[in-house]
Amino acid sequence: MEVLWAPWRLEYILGPKPDSCPFCLPEHTDEDTARRVLYRGRKAFVIMNIFPYNNGHLMVCPYRHVMNLVDLETDEQHELMDLLNHTTRILQERFTPGGVNIGLNLGEAAGAGIREHMHFHLVPRWVGDSSFMAITSETRVVPEHIDSTYAALKPYFDRLDETAG
Numbered sequence: 007m008e009v010l011w012a013p014w015r016l017e018y019i020l021g022p023k024p025d026s027c028p029f030c031l032p033e034h035t036d037e038d039t040a041r042r043v044l045y046r047g048r049k050a051f052v053i054m055n056i057f058p059y060n061n062g063h064l065m066v067c068p069y070r071h072v073m074n075l076v077d078l079e080t081d082e083q084h085e086l087m088d089l090l091n092h093t094t095r096i097l098q099e100r101f102t103p104g105g106v107n108i109g110l111n112l113g114e115a116a117g118a119g120i121r122e123h124m125h126f127h128l129v130p131r132w133v134g135d136s137s138f139m140a141i142t143s144e145t146r147v148v149p150e151h152i153d154s155t156y157a158a159l160k161p162y163f164d165r166l167d168e169t170a171g
Contacts, residue, residue, distance in 0.1 A: 029053075029067045029123040042156050045163040049085040052093055052163060054156055059129050061150045062101050062159070066090055067125040074112060075124060086126065093128050096162040103130035 034046060042054035044064065055063040066089045068082050078086070094106055107129040111118035118124075150158075 027071060027123045028120065029065075029125055030071050031069065039156070042152070044156070044159055045089070045166055047085050047089060049079075049082045050089050052089055054152065054159075055127065056152065058152065058155075060131065060135060061155050062097050062103075062128075062130040064093055064097070064128045064159075065125045066093055066128065067123065071123050073122055073124060075110065090126060090128070092166055096159065097128060097130050100159060100162060101130045104133050105131045107131055 031041070031043065031046075031051065038046070042056065043051060044054065045052040049070075050066060050068045053065050053067065055065055066086055068078060068086060070078075070082065072078055072082075090108060094108070097103065097106055107127070109127045109129075110124065111127075112121075112124065114121045
């Protein structure tokens with residue numbers, strides 16, 4: 007078995023596990039950087055996936071603890087779609103991927119790891135990013151440290167506030 011260095015995972019493995027939903031965020035706190043929150047809107051937010059499939063694997067979530075897409079209010083739906091658009095543009099600008107997977111898994115049977123709080127995944131993709139490592143070793147290589155990715159993406163999301171204000 008191959009071993010890849012992923013030091014940011016140790017903090018999660020050894021740290022305390024929340025008893026509550028990881029997507030039910032408190033009001034803005036000084037913990038946004040530690041939680042890797044990139045953007046907070048009025049009804050939704052953008053956060054990094056701490057177990058990314060690729061660099062730049064982000065999630066767009068409503069603040070409200072909603073399990074199903076059909077339970078969203080109209081203003082939540084609109085903001086989620088706006089954030090999906092903005093986040094896609096930011097990923098394309100920062101990473102210049104060949105494509106972006108955008109997905110929503112509703113329910114455990116659909117593959118939702120956290121089914122109680124719906125969230126969209128955005129994953130930048132490049133031709134060949136599922137290389138021999140993923141195929142033969144069941145190992146995915148994420149070449150940039152998650153904290154470096156956060157630092158690189160945060161200014162793009164900070165500009166969203168500037169253009170909205």
